[in-house]
Amino acid sequence: MxxxxxxxxxxxxxxxxxxxxxxxxxxxxxxxxxxxxxxxxxxxxxxxxxxxxxxxxxxxxxxxxxxxxxxxxxxxxxxxxxxxxxxxxxxxxxxxxxxxxxxxxxxxxxxxxxxxxxxxxxEYQLTDVIELDEGFFSTISTDEEKAKPLKRGRGSQKKSKVLVMVESIPVEGEKTKKGKQRKVGHIRMIVVNDLKAETLKKIVEENIALKSIIDTDNSNSYTKFKDLDIEHRPKIIPKDKVNEMLPWVHIAISNAKRLLLDIHHDIEPQYLQSYLNEFCYKYNRRYFGDxxxxxxxxxxxxxxxxx
Ligand SMILES: [Zn+2]
Structure with a gap:
């Protein structure tokens, strides 16, 4: 419209x-x-x-x-x-x-x-093959810190942790337009207080359907996924191979960061989820048009x- x-x-x-x-x-x-x-x-x-x-x-x-x-x-x-x-x-x-x-x-x-x-x-769970990783989003921590002039990388800004999950479906035969071997489906981003294995297990349980396949790096945060009825495929991922091995999760993170940074400066951590909700909702319905x-x-x- x-x-x-x-x-x-x-x-x-x-x-x-x-x-x-x-x-x-x-x-x-x-x-x-x-x-x-x-x-x-x-x-x-x-x-x-x-x-x-x-x-x-x-x-x-x-x-x-x-x-x-x-x-x-x-x-x-x-x-x-x-x-x-x-x-x-x-x-x-x-x-x-x-x-x-x-x-x-x-x-x-x-x-x-x-x-x-x-x-x-x-209301929906992610299914099929899912790439999962953490993103670190810049937020401002307190009013007191907000009042101070920003010093780059000196702690006046805080990084909020976000668990990012992206349906990433293998494309058989040909690559997609962007040369990827996988096609992106729905995405989900959830702000977390910590990256403990128990915390992340709970989030995966709530957000990802049973029998799905989850691709991650081999971080200790993911060690409890084995308790769930999913197939977890942790891999040692060298830094220069991240975009190849977990392509869509990183594209999603950088797109979300760019959009948020452009519009909402000085995001307070308690509102980060709200902005991510909007980003994911629109992304998940990108073909809905009018x-x-x-x-x-x-x-x-x-x-x-x-x-
Ligand atoms: Zn009545």
Whole structure:
């Protein structure tokens, strides 16, 4: 969807609300008081009313937009920007583009969208052949350190550890366009506090399907993979062979770093996962084209807000 299509589909607040409602009706509304799924729509209030108990539910309530006082159209515009470009956007840039006077609600909206994307990806496990390695992403550790001028490599910046998993399917016969013997599938990136064998085993267990094959170097962090129902193929990998032996995991790491560095300076470690969620979500749906907007919208509608 290009900008002109977007504007003609969503010229005003009501057109956004109607689309949101259309998706909510598909997903189904459930009453927060009695759990009933039967509702009638009260048009002049823009609310659902539970047929059983009379409890009213607003359009936003119980979805990713729950509690946000920003107009639907702001959410739609931001979802359009996120899904129609390869870029990421800082909250400050979005705030400027929307001409909104407060930073915080815009920041919250972006982080909520990234949470929605992360939750969506969590629903699937990676399968087949997977390359796995760690990436070290630059983050800023504390407010105190942020205040100091950055000294290169002197500890004012911190490296956050990220476990990166990439489906990397062998291509039989010919090589792919980029000359690789393997084709890339889905990717996943998870921020970890440490690289202990037990920690990484748990993450692999949660994120990778049984019977998959995992290719790694021979680091001690991976020694517990043997306890899992997967095939682990650790190899001694000389530094100059990394790009050949684990091609896609390193491309994924450097692409993610470049994108994050370009847009989000001074990333605090607690928000790194949020940016990675967005990167992976979009990467995993890189062939969706115009459908990506609707997919993200439906993910927002189906998102269960527990507040
Ligand atoms: Zn009810």
């Amino acid at each position: 290009n900008l002109l299509n977007f504007i003609s589909q969503f010229p005003d607040e009501d057109s956004c609300k109607l689309r949101f409602k259309e998706f909510r009706d598909q997903v189904g509304v459930s009453c927060s008081k009695c759990d009933s799924k039967e509702h009638r729509w009260i048009q002049n209030k823009w609310q659902y009313e539970c047929v059983k108990c009379g409890n009213r539910t607003t359009l936003k309530s119980g979805t990713a937009l729950h509690g946000s006082r920003l107009p639907f159209r702001y959410w739609f515009i931001v979802m359009h920007l996120i899904t129609s470009t390869k870029k990421s956007f800082s909250a400050l840039e979005i705030q400027r583009q929307l001409g909104h006077n407060r930073y915080e609600p815009v920041w919250l909206m972006l982080h909520k969208l990234r949470e929605v994307m992360g939750k969506r990806d969590e 459908k990506l907007f609707d997919r993200l919208l439906i993910a927002c509608v189906s998102y269960k807000n527990n507040n």
